[in-house]
Amino acid sequence: MSKQLDDAQTLTQYLLGSLSAAERERLDELSVTDDRVAEALKPVENDLIDAYVQEELDEAARAQFKTHYLASATRRERVAFAQAFHAHAEKGLTSQATKAQVETPTEVRTEAATQVAPGRKGRGIFSAWRGFNVSRPAWQWGAAFAALALLITSGWLIFDNARLRQQLAQTEARRDALGHQTQELQKELTSQRAASAQLADERTRAEREHLAQEQTEREQQRIAQQQRAAGQKSASSSAGASSIASFMLAPQMRGASQMQTISIPTKSDQIIVRLRLEPNEFTTYRVTLFDETGSQILWRSSHLKAHADAGGKILSLNLRAGLLKPQTVYVLRVTNDAGEIIDDYSFRVVK
Amino acid sequence: MNELSARTGKRKKDWTLNPRAFQRLLTWLDEGANSDGQKYLEMRRRLAAYFDRKNCPMPDELADETLNRVARRLEEEGAIEGDAPARYCYIVARFVFMEHLREVQKDDTLLNDLRQQPHSDALVVPEADDEQKIKEQRLNCLEQCLSRLESVSREIIARYYVGKARVKIEHRRVMAEELGITMNALSIRACRIRDKLEACVRECAGAGGNTLP
Numbered sequence A: 001m002s003k004q005l006d007d008a009q010t011l012t013q014y015l016l017g018s019l020s021a022a023e024r025e026r027l028d029e030l031s032v033t034d035d036r037v038a039e040a041l042k043p044v045e046n047d048l049i050d051a052y053v054q055e056e057l058d059e060a061a062r063a064q065f066k067t068h069y070l071a072s073a074t075r076r077e078r079v080a081f082a083q084a085f086h087a088h089a090e091k092g093l094t095s096q097a098t099k100a101q102v103e104t105p106t107e108v109r110t111e112a113a114t115q116v117a118p119g120r121k122g123r124g125i126f127s128a129w130r131g132f133n134v135s136r137p138a139w140q141w142g143a144a145f146a147a148l149a150l151l152i153t154s155g156w157l158i159f160d161n162a163r164l165r166q167q168l169a170q171t172e173a174r175r176d177a178l179g180h181q182t183q184e185l186q187k188e189l190t191s192q193r194a195a196s197a198q199l200a201d202e203r204t205r206a207e208r209e210h211l212a213q214e215q216t217e218r219e220q221q222r223i224a225q226q227q228r229a230a231g232q233k234s235a236s237s238s239a240g241a242s243s244i245a246s247f248m249l250a251p252q253m254r255g256a257s258q259m260q261t262i263s264i265p266t267k268s269d270q271i272i273v274r275l276r277l278e279p280n281e282f283t284t285y286r287v288t289l290f291d292e293t294g295s296q297i298l299w300r301s302s303h304l305k306a307h308a309d310a311g312g313k314i315l316s317l318n319l320r321a322g323l324l325k326p327q328t329v330y331v332l333r334v335t336n337d338a339g340e341i342i343d344d345y346s347f348r349v350v351k
Numbered sequence B: 001m002n003e004l005s006a007r008t009g010k011r012k013k014d015w016t017l018n019p020r021a022f023q024r025l026l027t028w029l030d031e032g033a034n035s036d037g038q039k040y041l042e043m044r045r046r047l048a049a050y051f052d053r054k055n056c057p058m059p060d061e062l063a064d065e066t067l068n069r070v071a072r073r074l075e076e077e078g079a080i081e082g083d084a085p086a087r088y089c090y091i092v093a094r095f096v097f098m099e100h101l102r103e104v105q106k107d108d109t110l111l112n113d114l115r116q117q118p119h120s121d122a123l124v125v126p127e128a129d130d131e132q133k134i135k136e137q138r139l140n141c142l143e144q145c146l147s148r149l150e151s152v153s154r155e156i157i158a159r160y161y162v163g164k165a166r167v168k169i170e171h172r173r174v175m176a177e178e179l180g181i182t183m184n185a186l187s188i189r190a191c192r193i194r195d196k197l198e199a200c201v202r203e204c205a206g207a208g209g210n211t212l213p
Helices: A008-016 A021-033 A035-053 A059-067 A073-099 A106-116 A127-132 A135-236 B002-014 B019-030 B038-053 B059-077 B085-106 B108-116 B128-148 B151-160 B165-179 B183-207
Strands: A244-249 A260-263 A270-276 A284-290 A297-300 A307-309 A312-320 A328-336 A341-350
Touching (some): A008 A021, A073 B183, A135 A244, A135 A270, A244 A260, A244 A341, A284 A312, B019 B059, B038 B085, B165 B183
Antiparallel strands (some): A270 A312, A307 A312
């Protein structure tokens, strides 16, 4: 006999007395005999009463509610009970709103009110029962503590960040200063090394020149002795014998004031000039005799090879004595095979 | 025959529900299972609601009358065959209602008053001062009864009826999920709490502030 459970809308119509007589009779029976219908009727009735009290019913339903549902004293009592809830809810919301004035923004409260009963003046019939929810203050305190903890943590992090940034800046400044200092020291070291190298070069050159000078002087003394010896020999065997003068010339020293002088005996026919070369990697040379101006070539040698002694390399030249005029300055230029000037030898001739 | 009928009618009216008949009625309503009288209470509630929907002025009395008749039948005949207990109770209730209607129709003036009585928005048309006092008393009783509810029950009834339309349905769905029950079960639970509250308020308002039953 039990039929399928009618939906809430049908039951609502049944409660409002809007169904046909046959349908009404059927539901009368089911309300007593069918457990599911009997169970469903109560919540539907409660929702209907709430809808009436909250003014959610349309005009037709509201009219039917008044004429049919409110015809019973028992049902009027139920509506009165629902209205008491509504009044209590209004009172509860007012006090709750006052408490939550500081915490809740206006927009949230308005939104909550609208959500509960949009378009209505008041609130939902039981919406104030949030005040009976004992966990709400706990939520608020918990949120407050959480916010405070977050604030403290944020403050500490900001402070620590600033401190670390300052340390970093200081470290970078120190590093830059050290780097600059290192560069300065390196520059100084490099310049000092360069100066030391230069000094070493100059000392070596001076020593070599001094040594060459000594060699030249010894050579000249030797030649002079030989000349004296030769001069004595030529005096004893006078007719037809040639006279050779020999000189040693050192490389032109630093400073133009020094000018070597060779004294050619009047009777000399040949002059042997020995040129002390500065250290070089060449093996063959050419020598050219210029006048004082350096523009006129008076004599040029063939390819010559130097011979070595304790002081270094020496080139020997044979010149005709008649080439050289007294009280005249000449220049002997030594070049390599490629024509590159190795050194110049200036000398003055005296007879 | 008329005398016999009259004697039978008198015997029926004189019959009262005794403990043995009442126990037999409980057992019959339980249909073998022992409900500790819950089936009886539920049936009485349904019958009272039925009579109330029929706009009967005293639905509880008519419900009692119905169940008394069922109990008497059980005692006289030992058993009721053919119909399930709930259906048989409904059939008897219909007869009771019809009899009630016949009695009411005897007084045309009263019936016309019942049918034509209008009802405004505010339930009845009260005298302002009395109605205000009644409302205040009802509110006070409500506060008392609410404070005596368990916190869980208070929470349920507070949240169950919050909002309207879809918002209300959503609240209920969330609640059902939180409690781990179906929405139907939640609905039944909320109804029972509300019934309890209503009964408490009714008793409080009638007796001047009694405690929750």
